[in-house]
Amino acid sequence: MSSILKVSEIQDPTNGNSAMAVDSTGRVTTPNMPGFLCRGNTSAWKRPGASGWYTFVSGTTVTDATSSSFGDAGTIGMNLTTSGDSYGAFNTGGHFNASTSVFTAPIDARYYFHIQIYSQKMTTTNSDFMHISPLINGSIAGYTIHGRGHTTDNEIDTPSSTYIAQLSSGDTFQWAIYNQNYAFQFYGDHLRIMGYMIG
Numbered sequence: 001m002s003s004i005l006k007v008s009e010i011q012d013p014t015n016g017n018s019a020m021a022v023d024s025t026g027r028v029t030t031p032n033m034p035g036f037l038c039r040g041n042t043s044a045w046k047r048p049g050a051s052g053w054y055t056f057v058s059g060t061t062v063t064d065a066t067s068s069s070f071g072d073a074g075t076i077g078m079n080l081t082t083s084g085d086s087y088g089a090f091n092t093g094g095h096f097n098a099s100t101s102v103f104t105a106p107i108d109a110r111y112y113f114h115i116q117i118y119s120q121k122m123t124t125t126n127s128d129f130m131h132i133s134p135l136i137n138g139s140i141a142g143y144t145i146h147g148r149g150h151t152t153d154n155e156i157d158t159p160s161s162t163y164i165a166q167l168s169s170g171d172t173f174q175w176a177i178y179n180q181n182y183a184f185q186f187y188g189d190h191l192r193i194m195g196y197m198i199g
Helices: none
Strands: 009-011 018-022 035-039 052-057 072-075 091-092 103-106 108-116 118-120 130-136 142-146 155-157 160-167 172-179 184-187 192-195
Touching: 108 172, 130 160, 160 172
Parallel strands: 052 072
Antiparallel strands: 009 018, 035 091, 035 192, 052 172, 103 172, 108 160, 108 192, 118 155, 118 184, 130 142, 130 172
């Protein structure tokens, strides 16, 4: 025995918010699913001046790290924005803070995160590298490595990293980079940080 349920919209039981909609062709949308696309909004290179961990933030200045530990991390000001524009930036639910680049999980769920950086290696030393690391509640959760073995000065690259995190309500997620030996600089307008709830 089979049955067919025909529905155009499913709402939450308390406030009547649309949780899911189905159009006449069967396409399903979830308009209130938490998610964001943030971009850098400054046409300038930013070059941290010390080996250490850095996070991307609003503003336009670079605050140098004082050591390699994340507790003494610096920041790279990229004029981050999630405002709607021709680049498609958005912040559904407002759970991403563009001033600090911190996402706060609204509910217990799995979340997908991605970052793409526009970088330029400023040294010819093949052992100089850059890490990209996810931070969960301020702690490093593993990292990728870029630039090691490259010996071309002024080499342009677009390193990226993806991470799926199981977060509890109130947990925070943020991306950080480790810039060894002042080796890399980063261009604001081409930075992209994004994430959304998988379920």
